[in-house]
Amino acid sequence: MKKNVILFLLIFGVQFAQSQELVWHTNVKEAIAVSEKQKRPLLLFFTGSDWCGWCIRLQKEVLLTPEFKEWASENVVLVELDYPRRTPQTNEIKAQNSELQQAFGIQGFPTIHFAKGITKSGKVNFEGLGSTGYVAGGPTAWLAVADKIVNGNKS
Template identity: 60%
Template sequence: MKKILIVLLLTFGSLAVSAQDSELTWHTNIDKAMAISNKEKKPLMLFFTGSDWCGWCIRLQKEVFFKKEFVKWAKDNVVLVELDFPRNKQLEPSLQQQNYSLQNAFRVQGYPTVWFVNSETKEGKTNFTQLGSTGYVAGGPEAWISGANQILANNKKG
């Protein structure tokens, strides 16, 4: 009985560790995300989504963003920002205003849309340098990451 208990504890313990490894931080505050992006010298990945109604957004998350390959890639390459436009839940007004402002700035007309950008703040004004955009890509994390890597590689600062 003790052996079974030990095996169960070890199994659940390793699951907890692997769950922690697979967790990503999706920022919702663009200012905080920009500060991290500039500090870590990584571009922002802006994910425009309708989290509770957009089927393609949900599919992109399930097929790509929740996979370990994407988690590893994202931790190494980008600062994640989720800009949500839900229908069944209310965002706080400042977050809603921020998301709509960014949606207009990037001319987002459909979901999911993912923009890769660098940001810079000068004299109180934020400027975004658009590196490229994508959306849902069939083929799982490998296909999506390949496209994202192309966008990032085309914009490496030399």
């Protein structure tokens, strides 16, 4: 009986943990549709996931923390725009990411832009809210900056 209870708790715990994982969109049009439905801005994470040391550090220190997960699930729709050197990508994703890199004037990684995306007549337009990158001090410091951008300094 004890084994069954432990097994049940283990299975339930794994399923609960998986349900708490954040969704990082890679298709901007899909993310905009979710953003419009949820009435939340986009968090566009421009990263070099397999080569950029500061990007990897931002992931470990902030984006993979419980504090960020809780904040993001309530405030933004996540979009990862990756520019890897070794990880293969489809031609569509490469083209989309290249176009967005130019549109947002990205010159270094990591860069995070907060924006409202609007699709009109099949074309995507963005209303920029602000941007940031790596912020020293872990999730508390980073989320303080992100909150000011997302809430328009209302807090």
